[in-house]
Amino acid sequence: MSAPTGGSAAAHSFLSRFEGLKSRLPGAAAPREAAAASFAAAGLPGRGLEAWKYTSLQPMADASFHEPFSLLAPCEELLALVPPPALALDAPRLVFRDGRLRADLSNPPDFFSSFSTAPELDADPRPLVALNTMLAEDGAVLDLPAGVDGGTLLLIHLASDLHGQPTAAHPRHIIRLGTGARLDLVEICVGTGCYLHNPVFRISLAANAALSHVRLQDESTAGFHLASIDVSAGAGALYDGFTFNAGSRLGRAETIATLAGPGARIHLDAAQLLRGRQHGDITTIIRHAAPHGASRQGVRHVLDGHARGVFAGRIEVARGAQKTDGYQMNQALLLSPDAEIDCKPELEIFADDVKCSHGATVGELDADQLFYLRARGVPAATARLMLIRAFLDDAIEGLEDPAVRATLAHVVDQRWSEPAL
Numbered sequence: 001m002s003a004p005t006g007g008s009a010a011a012h013s014f015l016s017r018f019e020g021l022k023s024r025l026p027g028a029a030a031p032r033e034a035a036a037a038s039f040a041a042a043g044l045p046g047r048g049l050e051a052w053k054y055t056s057l058q059p060m061a062d063a064s065f066h067e068p069f070s071l072l073a074p075c076e077e078l079l080a081l082v083p084p085p086a087l088a089l090d091a092p093r094l095v096f097r098d099g100r101l102r103a104d105l106s107n108p109p110d111f112f113s114s115f116s117t118a119p120e121l122d123a124d125p126r127p128l129v130a131l132n133t134m135l136a137e138d139g140a141v142l143d144l145p146a147g148v149d150g151g152t153l154l155l156i157h158l159a160s161d162l163h164g165q166p167t168a169a170h171p172r173h174i175i176r177l178g179t180g181a182r183l184d185l186v187e188i189c190v191g192t193g194c195y196l197h198n199p200v201f202r203i204s205l206a207a208n209a210a211l212s213h214v215r216l217q218d219e220s221t222a223g224f225h226l227a228s229i230d231v232s233a234g235a236g237a238l239y240d241g242f243t244f245n246a247g248s249r250l251g252r253a254e255t256i257a258t259l260a261g262p263g264a265r266i267h268l269d270a271a272q273l274l275r276g277r278q279h280g281d282i283t284t285i286i287r288h289a290a291p292h293g294a295s296r297q298g299v300r301h302v303l304d305g306h307a308r309g310v311f312a313g314r315i316e317v318a319r320g321a322q323k324t325d326g327y328q329m330n331q332a333l334l335l336s337p338d339a340e341i342d343c344k345p346e347l348e349i350f351a352d353d354v355k356c357s358h359g360a361t362v363g364e365l366d367a368d369q370l371f372y373l374r375a376r377g378v379p380a381a382t383a384r385l386m387l388i389r390a391f392l393d394d395a396i397e398g399l400e401d402p403a404v405r406a407t408l409a410h411v412v413d414q415r416w417s418e419p420a421l
Helices: 009-021 029-042 127-135 367-375 380-396 402-417
Strands: 093-097 112-114 140-144 149-160 167-169 172-177 182-192 195-197 200-205 210-218 224-233 238-245 250-259 265-274 279-288 294-303 308-317 324-334 340-349 354-363
Touching (some): 029 127, 127 200, 127 224, 149 167, 172 210, 182 195, 200 238, 210 224, 210 250, 210 402, 224 238, 224 265, 265 279, 265 380, 279 294, 279 324, 308 354, 324 340, 340 354, 367 380
Parallel strands (some): 140 172, 149 182, 167 195, 172 200, 200 224, 238 265
Antiparallel strands (some): 112 140
16 A cells, blocks of 8 residues: 555554454445545645644644554543533443443443444545544444434543553444434543544434534543534434534544535534643534525634634535525634634625625633622632633533533533643
């Protein structure tokens, strides 16, 4: 196999790992070989690509990732990293360790099956998706029949390094909701040490189906989280997504959502709480392919130290997608003169009867509000946290489940009580 043009230690280690594992990977060999060839030609994405203009993978490219050996590894310390309000949820649970299902820690619902038993792989030239296709071993396949209410499901991913050596996991999750089906999915990612978590989600919603997908990315601050989420929503369907980024050294969530049927709705809200030299990237593409669709995006960033936040949001309206209603807003709170926010909104509209808008604001903590609290005896650190919580509460107050809201509040409080990175 030829060397990747973006030659790096990481790219070579991934290709070497594939060569060593390919005879044991589940499913057909052809799509994996095609993905490996695509990845070998492209390498890891670089900042020369417009979609990666503000996010460099160079810190990851210099690492050499190893095979995790975690099927029987203890998980107690990693599970302790999951916020207690989430563990208290009275709901079925799927626990993955380094991308592999831990059946001993899971309580799966009836509509679950393992990706490892019947892999579904597709051709996708995006380098990180091709990397996932090449190396995916396991994941959750969720098939809800028409009219079924799946309730709440907790999806937990645990990760760690291997005796100080970086590891990598590439789970493939497939979610299909039949006509009128409903599901609330709460996804939590935590870990320790240096590793890569490269999940891919394939989500398909039939007519009038509804999926609430809350993602808490609280990975190790030495780790890398690169998620690719593809959503297709049929007529009248709703995908209500919320991503909260608080962990990882470098985190990126790329969502491509298509409103494929008339009256489909897509919500892609997010919040980032980053400190030290953390880098968080929220990238979205919303494709209005049918009329009477509505999309909403609200993204909030709280950035301290030398942290860097990115929001790149693109709304595409096809020629026949009349009566489209699209809106996006990006707001950043900079707590340090060294923090940085990059915002890139885009609209591409080929229909003439639409309503689309976007906006962005960047600011710092209000000095008058801080003075007001301090004058009433509130300690400085507590006053700052109160204002930060108020800023983030506007992003999370729309979440219906109080346990989910409590989970995110727990992360905010815990993060601000830790020493600066």
